[in-house]
Amino acid sequence: MNWKQGLQDYQHYMKIERGLSDNSIFAYTQDLQKLVDYLNQYEIRYSPVEIGQETIQQFIYELAKIINPRSQARIISGLKGFFTYLIFEDYRTDNPMDLIESPKIGRKLPDTLSSTEIDQLIGNIDLGKSEGERNRAMLETLYGCGLRVSELINLKLSDLYFEEDFIKVTGKGEKQRFVPIGQVAKKYVNLYRNEVRNHLKIQNGHEDYLFLNRRGKQLTRAMIFTIIKRLAEKMGLQKNISPHTFRHSFATHLLEGGADLRAIQQMLGHESITTTEVYMHVNRKHLHEVLLGHHPRNKVMDETSQTQVGGES
Structure with a gap:
């Protein structure tokens, strides 16, 4: 087995067996290609079956000079997955990544938007343009349902209940879930459908997609990023935001409002509750308020204080 065949087989495995999206498969392949490029650069002739820990450790050492720890950790994780696959398919009996450790990285918490900032961002949409109604409906759906950008652009008319x-x-791996949608998002989606989308000349194959560009085709991920970046610049927002910021804000605001973590997990489509907890970037003031309002010791102190203020005869 050579590297070209190994990567092709692994791509097929990721798509058929693991059900990963095209974007995920592309990302894993790009990371593995970095190892292949390194081997070619230094004319190292080990195949995927022959390569050992020492060679990979040297590759990672060189990699650490040019990329950050988070990217290193992602590549190491991808390599572990690839060699585990080779063991699974009986190409190897060992995993050369077993003794290779990932760099220590902290959890990176993205910026969150307050509800006021979200209102201001959406308020900066130019509704005088035909795409204005679409953009408002999209952002209300992103924030109101906590969707990933890929889930938003793939949302179909037949998915609306x-x-x-x-x-x-x-979601990821073609897994489907039902997510509640609020009245505000419903209102603006219906407005877009009835007032704008109905007048588009829709291209063949795109008839069922909810959000379309002016040419009647499905929107791209890049277009959603661009729309949000331009709105942030227009309002002078000093935060690095993306479509994912709306998903993160959705989860954070639900938690601050008292929503159950398991319910949030289901709405976000996370397999593990641990993944959901990464989104729960709640500020310390809110945590302090929760402690004061709900811990029994604080209730005892409140009652004692009230007794002392009232005085005893």
């Missing part, structure tokens, strides 16, 4: 107040979302 507005009578039941739900939408059907296709």
Whole structure:
């Protein structure tokens, strides 16, 4: 087995067996290609079956000179997955990554938008343009349902169950889930459908996609990023935001409002509750308020204080 065949087989495995999205498969392949490029650069002729820990350790040492620890950790994780696959397929009996440790990295918490900032951001949309109604509906759906950008652009008319107040979302690995949708998002989606989308000349194959560009085709991820970046610049927002910021804000605001963590996990489509906890970037003031309002010792102190203030005869 050579590297070209190994990567092709692994891509097929990731798509068929693991059900990963095209974007995820591309990212894993790009990371593995870095190892292949390193081997070619130094004319190292080990195949995927022959390569050992020492060679890979040297590759990672060179890699650490040019990329940050978080990217190193991602590549190491990808390599571990690839060699585990080779063991699974009986190409190897050992994993050369077993003794290679990832660099220590902290959890990176993205910026969150307050509800006021979200209102201001959406308020900066130019509704005088035809795409204005679409953009408002998209951002209200991103924030109101906590969607990933890929889930937003792949949302279809046939996924809308507005009578039941739900939408059907296709997430990572083609896994589907039902997510509740609020009245505000429903209102603006319907406005876009009835006032704008109905007048578009829709291209063949794109008839069921909810959000379309002016040419009647499905929107791209890059277009959503661009729309949000331009709105942030327009309002002078000093935060580095993306479509994911709306998803993060959705989860954070639900938690601050008292929502159950398990319910948030289901709405976000996370397999593990641990993943959901990364999104729960709650400020310390809120945590302090929760402690004061709910811990029994604080209730005892409140009652004692009230007794002392009232005085005893």
